[in-house]
Amino acid sequence: MTTLLSGPTIRRDAGLYGYERALIRRGLTPIAGVDEAGRGACAGPLVAAAAVLDKPIDGLADSKLLTPKRRESCFELITRRARAWSVVVVEPGECDRLGLHRANVAALRRALARLEIVPAYVLTDGFSVDGLGTPGLAVWKGDRVSASIAAASIIAKVTRDRIMVDLHEKYPQYEFAVHKGYSTARHEQALREHGPCAEHRMTYVNVQAAMTATGGQP
Structure with missing residues (x-):
């Protein structure tokens, strides 16, 4: 993964779309954000998602800061309005076989590969994902400062929560x-x-x- 191109730094008060605006100014579009849900769980799948936005999403924020009802509402908006999105489910057995970090990185790569468009730049939450063939940036607490990552975090979280509710019945x-x-x-x-x-x-x-x-x- 690479860093942002040289130029003005992104202000702390730039808002949730600050990274996206900075990349667009440099001609780096489309921009994909990727994130996962379930990394810290001891049961259930690991779920990774990718999202490409071309317009603001009302109420978008880090999935962990939203109520379940608000996450569901944002999920419906994102999946309707995003330019592209994808989701990948990694079953517990595969997490055990690969090891959590390897499974996590593989899931993020697969989510990006499933997008209907090829991004020009990728923003990831927390740690870099090598081998994408696309420049990108790992953003500390990215789901709180990048709209694309926040959208991916909501897709991953809502998808996983629905799976866990279904597993509750079983x-x-x-x-x-x-x-x-x-x-x-x-x-x-x-x-x-x-x-x-x-x-x-x-x-x-x-x-x-x-x-x-x-x-x-x-």
């Missing part, structure tokens, strides 16, 4: 609809009581401990 004992697979106190208690299911990431220490304690296989 595995009600874990209450996936409540904690979405993250290691909350309620989730840890359910793991201790029931052991892991097929949707847990078996390489995680807490999941392995629960499997050992209950003496069972998912």
